[in-house]
Amino acid sequence: MLNAIREKSKSKKHVKQSPTRQMFARLRKNKSSMISLYFIIFLVLFMIIGTFIIDESLVYEQTMDRKLPPSAEHWFGTDIYGRDIFARVVYGARISVSIGLITEIIATLVGGVLGSIGAYRGGLVDEVIMRLTDMLLAIPSILLAMVVVTAMGANATSLIIAISISIIPVHVRLVRSSVLGIADRDFVEAAKSVGMSDFKIVATQIIPNSLAPVIVLFTQGIATGMLNAAGLSYLGLGVQPPNPEWGALISGAREFLRTNPYMSIIPGIVVVVTALSFNLVGDGLRDALDPRLKD
C-alpha cells in the first residue's frame, strides 16, 4: 500500500519535472543508448587516463618484438615495427575522436549561425545561403573533403577543415528548417510584440526551441566525422603515419592482412564499436527528445 502511494507521488513528481529532466528520464530507459553512453564516457576517460599510464614511446618507438599476436603482454599484438597496437589504438582514440568532435563543433556553429540567419531574415540573405548550400550538397561530402585536401595538402589540420566544410551544408539545412518551424510560432510573435531585439529573440526563443534535432545530428555527426576522417587517412589523404589515427593505423596493417590479420581486425572492431556508440546515443536522444517519433 505504502509502495503504491510512493509510486503515485513519484509519478506526480514526474509530471512537474522540467522538459530536460523528462528527457533524461526517457533516455535512461533506453538500454542500448545508456550502454553506449557509458562506453563513450569510459572511452573518453581511457583516452585521458590511458595516455598517462601508457608510455608514449610504445606508440612510436620501434622494437624487436615484431608482428607478435595478441597476448597478455601485448593485448592487441604488435605491428611490423614492433609497436604495441593496444597503445597505438588508445593514443589513436585521442586523434580520431577529437577529429570527430572538433569537426562537428565547427559544423554545428557555422551551420547553426548560417541556417538561423537564413531562416529568420529570409529574403536575399536566405536565398544566397541556400543556393550556396545546394551547390555544396551537389558534391558528395567525402569528395568535397577531398577537394579541400587537394588544395591544402594532406595533414591533420586540412583534414579537420575539409571534413567540417563537407558537413556544414547538412547543418545549415537542418537548422534552417528547424528554425522555420519555430519562427512562425506564437511565442516568437509575442516576443516581437514586446519589442525584443532580433538577436535576443534568436538567442532566447528560437535557439532553445530548435535544439532537439541539432543535438541528435551533433551526436551522430561525431561518428560520421570520425569515419570520414578514418577513410581519408586510410587513403593517405588525412593524418599521416606514424601518427596512430585509426584509419592510418588500419591502412598500415593492410599489407599484412594475409599473414597477420589481427593487426587490422582488432582496431577495426574498436572503430565500429565507437561509431556505433555515438549513433546509438544519438538514436536514444532522438527518441527521448521527441517521444512522438518513438516506435
Add this chain to the structure above:
Amino acid sequence: MSRLPKHTHEAERMGESTVIKYVVKRIVLLLPVLLGVSLIIFSIMEIAPGDPVRNLLGPDATEVQVEQLRHELGLDKGFAERYTTYVVNALTKGDFGNSWRTGAPVWDDIAPRLPVSLRLTTFNIIVATLLGIPLGVYSAVKQNSPGDNIMRVVSTIFVATPTFWFGMMLILLFSLYLGWLPPGGIFVWKGYILPVVCTSVVAACRIFRMTRSSMLECIREDYVRSARAKGVPEKVVVYRHALQNALLPVITTIGNTFGGVLGGSTIVESVFTLPGLGSLLVLSIKAKDQPTVIASVTFLAFFFALVMLLVDIIYAYVDPRIKAKYEKAE
C-alpha cells in the same frame, strides 16, 4: 506528416506532356548545378593557402622555374579568365585540360575508367534497393519480431562500419581464407562481387532503416486503418495503401545514399584496386594533379546530379502533388 491518398482527380487529368515538360525543365537545370559544382571546386583551389606550382615542383625549385611552370600551366592568368576558359573548353570541345601528372589530356585518363565506375554504381544501387526496401517492409509489418530485431541490430552495426575495413574483412574471408573470389581487379566478372557487396550492404542498411520507419509511420495512418476496416486484404493494404505512400521519403534516401556510394567509390576502388574514377581521384590528389581532380570530382558530381534528377522524376511519377503543383505554376 499526413499524406494524401494517391489518386486525386487532379493527377488523373494530368497529361503526358506536363510530365515531359517537367523532365525537360529538370534536365536544363542540370547545367547550372554543374557550373556551380565546378565553380566551387575552382574557388576552393583558389582560396586555399599554398602555391600549387610550388607544391608541384618541391621546395628546391628556383623562383624562375616556378614562374615558368606557372606560365606553362596558364596559372598566371586571373581566376575569372581561367574559369571561363575551362568551362568553355569543357562544354564545347570536351577538353578538361591536361593532366599535371602525365601531361596528356585529362579525358584520356577518365574515358576508360567511366564504364567501370558506372557499372559498379549501377550494380550497387540495384542491389541496395532490392535488399533494402523488401526487408524494410517486412521489418515494419512484423515489428518487434525476431527477424525485425536481428535486422535492426545488423543494420545499425553496418551503418557504423567504415567501408575500407569492411572491404578488408571481405577480402580476408572470401579471398584469403575461402579462396572463392579474387581480392581485387576486374580481370574476371567475379572481381565485381566483393566491391559491390562491400558498398551495397551499407547502402541497403540505410535504405532499410528509412523504409522501415516510413512504413511504420504510414501503417498507423487513418486511411490504412479505414482500408483494413472495410475489409481490404492485408497484402493490398501493405503494398498499395501503405507502401506507395511510404515510398516517397525512401526514394529521397536512395538518391542521397547514391551520393554516399559515389563518394565511397574512392575508398572501395582503392581497397579492391579497381580502375575506376574513384581510384583515379585518389591517385591524382596524391600527385597534386589539380586538373584531373577537378574533372573527376565534376564527373562524379554529374552522376550524382543525374541520379537526383531521376529521383525527382520518379518522385513526380509517384507523388501526384508534384505534378499538380507544376500544372498550377503554368
